[in-house]
Amino acid sequence: MAFKILLVSVLTYFVGTVEAYDSEKLDGILDNLEEAIIDSDRASLLISDIDNSKSKFSVEQKARFLLLQGTRELINGNYKKSLIYFENAESLHPSNSLQVSIFLQQATAYVSLLEYQKALDVMSLNSLLVDNLKNMEQKGKVYIRLAGLYLSLQAYEEVKKYSLKASRFKEKLSLKNQCHSKLYFAVSKLKLNKLDGATSAFKDSSEFCKVNGFPLVGAMSMKGLGMVELERGNYLKALELFVGSLNNYQIFQYQLEINHIHALLAETYLGLKQPLKAKEYASFVISLPNETKNLEFKEIAMKVMSELSYQAGDYKQAYDYFVLHQDLSNTLLDDTKAKANAYQMAKFENGEKTREIHLLNKDRELYTAKAELTELQRNNERMMFLLICGSFIVLTLFAINMTLQKRKYKNLAQFDVLTGIYNRGTGQDKAENRYVKDSISGVNFSVILFDLDHFKNINDSYGHAMGDWVLKKVCEVVSIECRSGDIFTRFGGEEFALFMSNTDNDTAKKVAEKCRAQILAIETRYSGHEFTISASFGVATSTVKDLSLDPIIQRADVAMYQSKEHGRDRVSVYSSEVT
Missing domain, CATH: 1.10.287 (Helix Hairpins)
Incomplete structure (x- = not known):
């Protein structure tokens, strides 16, 4: 939430009425500029007019004019330029009241520039000046601004402290400032993981702000209540609160908060096991520009997408999203x-x-x-x-x-989750790389394909759990016959492949015969049922004409189906006569 209320906080406190050193007219001109500070065109015209009259300003009025110019640059995002104005205003040694305003705006600029140490140095000096302020309303406003600045620095104990200090002057504060004070207090409770206290505080700020005509802050309070419910795992309640808050933000077109709500809704729908809705909201957030203000939201969305991909069985995509999530987490x-x-x-x-x-x-x-x-x-x-x-x-x-x-x-x-051997994509990629090296070296490369005979009957007769047992047992016995360099792969269903580097036809056939015998010798009675397991094997070896692994696999496949046609439970070596 570092910059969610930056513009609001900049506008909630400005310089109060100062002593007239020249005339009330000059103070009136500065008051007009203060009211128009967020209107860029109008503010520029007023500044141009004031430039013609500033020679008549008192020292206090000059410092105030510089402060307002710096505030305008701050609102427009020109943080370094704003600091020049603030430093020039400070150099005039204005009154304590104006000095407090200058320090607050300086701290805001430093936070925006991520120069946190300088911001805290200025805030520390400012805290000494605040104690000497005699105007209780101004003191309360300063405490609210300090709470906002400490919120952007994630110093939540300080947010709590200054929001409580501000509440002591509620009789002197405007309804708007009271509303902000209550919101800061509620946020500090949430961030300090005091969920019961946060619930009570957010309800208080929500009711107070709505009744007194501040619906935007009321929407922030509703979002805060949703975050409490999300933290507690009450997803339906959180959903209701987030949707209500989103509707209010859309009225004000407050895009930053709208983006945050989308991220929270993605997390909520994930908790509700509604993957399509979760993906919809997460995708919206992921499509946002990679700006600092969006990183927190995108980190949430990446985590949601990783979990959705994992649940869908797309482990590669889950891993990719997880990596992106971790990169954002590290940045934050x-x-x-x-x-x-x-x-x-x-x-x-x-x-x-x-x-x-x-x-x-x-x-x-x-x-x-x-x-x-x-x-x-x-x-x-x-x-x-x-x-x-x-x-x-x-x-x-x-x-x-x-x-x-x-x-x-x-x-x-x-790896294949059931059997623990390579899945088809990984196994074939590794075998292709090995084959390229062997073909360059001029050595033979053999492929053994085998398919379990009548495997569907096993599933139909004894259930899929027994089918899984057979697949794992077959992989177990075949792995014994594999050499250290062989690549054993599950091709799909009950079909397997064994890729063998530096192996000729005769050697590959002997290995295939051993594997066939091992499969046939599997003792099934320990599984609770007695039946025979067998497999049909096809063997093929590389030739000088082979430019890739695919032709060898095709020939091994032809040989394997030749074994099935000749009664199954046998090994067939591909030859040109096999059709």
Whole structure:
């Protein structure tokens, strides 16, 4: 949710009324610019007009004008340019009230530029100024802005703290700011995994915001309730809430939230075992541009698609989606780590150290201050050491888990699930590569195809479970006769292939005879039924005319059907007389 409320948060707080240094008219012009700041064309005209009058501005008015210009650039996404305006405004040393506004907008720009440490440094300085503000309404607004900034930095304890601080001034706050305060508090409960508290808080913010005419924030609260129900596994309830929230977002055409709802709906329909709906919503999210704001949603969608492919038996596609999901997870994890590290550094080095120095200077206890700062530094070093060690352990476990998952999906994509030997695609690819090498070296390459005789009768008479037992038993005994370089493959159903490098016709026939005998000797009474298992074999060897493996397989197939026509349970070697 790092930037879901960026525009709203930028507009919820601006500079209050300042002392008139020149005239009320100049303040009125600045008020007009503040109201028009989101209207690019109108704001540009007003700025052009103000440029002609700014020589008459007081220092405070000049700083306010620079702040509004920087805010306009911030809304338009020109973050670096906005910082130049804010720094120029700060250099004028305006009042505490205006300085607080400048610091808040600077922090917003730094967060947008992913410079989290600088953002937290500015916010730490700002927290000292806020305590000196005498205007309670302005103080409450500042706390709401700080809650929003800490939300974008994923510092949820701080979000909770400042939203609670803002609620203490609710008599002084506008209904809109009260609505935002309640929403931030509810979000902090959800992110801190306090689900019961989150449910109560989201219901409170939803009812309050809807009653007081803020349906967009009400939709955010409804989505929050849906996320709580999704976390609890109450998919039908979550679905109802997400659909209702989506309808409200579509009225406002709030595309960022619409994208998030689609990702959550894909996850919900997966939980409801409705794969077509889950795929529909996940596909929508996957088609979104690969922009930072969409990565969290696409990560959810990739995970859903991986699970859907796995359930459908398409293990290769499941693996591909899983890899994409992990790439996005790693990107998001890196961003989260950067925020966490910046937050810890700011909390233990900037925030706490600044407050300690401030208090100690008041008491003029320089010796005590030096001792406590030394101890604080040691604590910071210990904390950073523990944080680094913890992060290393978590990343190591994460890497091990990902390796195991990749290996699992790779095996599912290459091997036959029932028998454990190569599936047709993998086995034939490996055999084709081996044959190319053998043909270059000029050595023989043989193929043995065999098909179980009357296998359908076994399934019909004793059930498919017995058929599965026969297939596994056949693979077990044939594998004994395979050499280390042979490629044993299930071609489909009850048909198997054995690809043999550096093997002539006679050797291949002997191996086929051994396999036939082993299959015939399988003792079936231990399965609970007594019957005979046999197979018909076809053998073919490469010739100088063969340019690929396919002609050899075709000849082996012809020979195998020759065995079936001559009574089954036999080995036939292809010859030109076989038709």
